[in-house]
Amino acid sequence: MIHSASGCAVDITAYLEEKRVLINEYLKSYFAAPLQPEALHESVAYSLFAGGKRIRPILALASYEACGGNARDILPQAAALELLHTYSLIHDDLPAMDNDDLRRGKPTNHKVFGEAIAILAGDALLTEAFFMIADTNSSLRTFPGRSMEGVRNKRLRRPSLLRLVREIARAAGMRGMVGGQAQDILAENSEPDEQTLSFIHLHKTAALIAASVRLGPMLAKSSARVLRALTQYGEHMGLAFQIVDDLLDVEGTTPELGKTVGSDRAKRKMTYPALYGVEVARRKAEECLAGALRALRPFASEADPLREIAHYLVRRRR
Amino acid sequence: MIHSASGCAVDITAYLEEKRVLINEYLKSYFAAPLQPEALHESVAYSLFAGGKRIRPILALASYEACGGNARDILPQAAALELLHTYSLIHDDLPAMDNDDLRRGKPTNHKVFGEAIAILAGDALLTEAFFMIADTNSSLRTFPGRSMEGVRNKRLRRPSLLRLVREIARAAGMRGMVGGQAQDILAENSEPDEQTLSFIHLHKTAALIAASVRLGPMLAKSSARVLRALTQYGEHMGLAFQIVDDLLDVEGTTPELGKTVGSDRAKRKMTYPALYGVEVARRKAEECLAGALRALRPFASEADPLREIAHYLVRRRR
DSSP states (O other), X not given: OOOOTTOOOOXXXXXXXXXXXXXXXXXXXXXXXXXXXXXXHHHHHHHHTSOOOOHHHHHHHHHXXXXXOOGGGGHHHHHHHXXXXXXXXXXXXXXXXXXXXXXXXXXXXXXXXXXXXXXXXXXXXXXXXXXXXXXXXXXXXXXXXXXXXXXXXXXXXXXXXXXXXXXXXXXXXXXXXXXXXXXXXXXXXXOOOHHHHHHHHIIIIIHHHHXXXXXXXXXXXXXXXXXXXXXXXXXXXXXXXXXXXXXXXXXXXXXXXXXXXXXXXXTTOOOHHHHHOHHHHHHHHHHHXXXXXXXXXXXXGGGHHHHHHHHHHHHOOO | OOOOTTOOOOOHHHHHHHHHHHHHHHHHHHTOSOOSSHHHHHHHHHHHTSOOOOHHHHHHHHHHHHTTOOGGGGXXXXXXXXXXXXXXXXXXXXXXXXOOSEETTEEOHHHHHOHHHHHHHHHHHHHHHHHHXXXXXXXXXXXXXXXXXXXXXXXXXXXXXXXXXXXXXHXXXXXXXXXXXXXXXXXXXXXXXXXHHHHHHIIIIIHHHHHHHHHHHHHTTOOHHHHHHHHHHHHHHHHHHHHHHHHHHHHOOHHHHSSOTTHHHHTTOOOHHHHHOHHHHHHHHHHHHHXXXXXXXXXXXXXXXXXXXXXXXXHOOO
C-alpha cells in the first residue's frame, strides 16, 4: 500500500482502475444485446466506450462505500450517471452548441454518425439512464458479485430509488445541468460577471457531481448528518472539477486532453481563468479541495478513497 | 348527453375538453415559477403550450378512470407524457432531423429560439418528465381536488411509480420512440418495405401511446387481465394513430394540420400510404379501431371514454 501525499493509505491509481473496470464491465454487459437500428446502437456505444474516466460513477461508488455499502449493489444507479454525462457531451459537441470536432482524442459523435443520429444517441442515453436508476433487478440479473445484503434490501430500497430518480432528474435537467449549459451558451461573447459564471459552474457541472456523491448516502439510508457532510464534499468537488476543466483548457495540450485546447477562449466562454486569471483560479480550486476534505472530517478511513479522489481531481492533467 | 356514432353515452368533445383543461392547468401551475435562464424557460413553455391535443395524458387519465381511479390522483404522471411528446417534436423538427418550420400553426421551436436552445429545451422536457413520473407529492402540494384515497395510497403507489419509470423509459428510449425515430431517419430515401415500416410505426409512435394507456392499470394496480386488455387497446390505438397521421399528411391541408402537409412524400419518408396506398392504409386504420374496441369488450360503460377516444383519433382531421 502506497502512502500518498495526503497521508491516506489508499493506492488511488489501483482504486480508480478497479472501479473503472467494474463500471465498464457493467456497461458492456448492459449494452451487449444487439439493438435496432444498428447505427443508433453503434453511436451510443461509440461515445459510451470512448475511454471516459467514469468520475461520476466512481464518486457514487466511493461515497456508497464510505457509508458502509458494497459497490456492486448499486452498479446500475452509478452507471446511469455515466450515461447522463455521455449524453451531455454528445449534445454539447453538436455544431449548434459548442461545435467541437474532437473528444477524448477521437472525432466527436456527430462527426462519425451525423447530427441526427448524434442527437438521438444523446436522447437514448438520457432516457436509458432513468431506466437504469429505476432498475431494481438488473445488477442482480446480469452481474455477478452482488452481495446478499443487496438482494435482501431490494424491496427496502425502492422508495430510495424513487427519490433518486427525482434527485438525478433535478440535477441533470433544467434546474441543473441543462440550465447551466443553456446559460453557458447564452453567455458566450458577453462580458464575464461573477454571478453568471457562478450560475454556470454550479449548474453545468457541480449539480450532477454533487448528486453523484449524494447517491451513496441516499441509497445507504445514511443519517441526515452523513448526507449533509457528503453533500458539502460533493458541492466543493463539483466546483473544483469545473475550475480545473477551465484551467486545463488554458494550460493543457491537445494530446494530453484529447480535445481541442484554447477553445473556451476562442468561443469567448465565461470561465474562471477568463474572469479571475489563472493564478486566482488555481487558488480557488485548492480552496475547494480544502473545503471538500474538511467536509470529510467526521469520517475515518472509510472515506479515504473520497479524500484521494479529491486530490486526484484537482491535480489531474487531463 | 349525446349518443354518439358508437352508441356510447359520452359527450366526447366535452370529455376531451375537460381533461385537456385539467392537464393544462396542472402544467401551467408546474411551470409557473420563473426559471433561469429565461430563454430556456420560454422555449420550453413555447412548445409545451402551443395548443397540443394532450392525447397521451388523456389516454392515461381515461384508462385510469376505466380502472376505477380518480384522474386527479395521477396528473403528474399523465402530464409527464406530454413533456415526452413535446420534447420529441422539438428534436424531430430540428434541421438535422426532419427540418420542419411549422408545427401546430406556429414556427417550430428552433426557428424562434435557435437550434442550441431548442436542443436543450428538448433535453429539459425529457429529463423533467422523469421528475414528474417519480413525484409522489406534486399534485398533492400544488393541485386542488386530489382525492383522499389518492393521499392514502401515496405510500402504496411508490413501487408502481418505480415500475412506471422503467415502463416509460423503455417506451420512450432506444427500445421505443428514439429507436423508431432513428430508423425513420435512416430509412428516408430507401425503398419502402413492410418490415422496416412496421418497426418505425411500432416504435416511433405506438410504444409511447401504448405505455400511456398502460399507465392507468399499472397505477390502479389492476389485474393482469385488465392490464392485458388495455395493452391490446393501446397497441391498436398506437398503430392507428400513426397511420392516420401519415394519411393526414397526404389528405389534409396545412391550415387544418398546422404543419406543412406533403412533407413525408417530399422527404421520401416510409409511410403506410406510401407503401400500400391511401385506400389500404385507411382500411388498416379502421381495422385497428375495430381491434381496439374488441379489446375493451370485458369493460362496461367505465371504458366508454376510451371507446369514444378511439373513434375520435381514427376519424380526426388534424
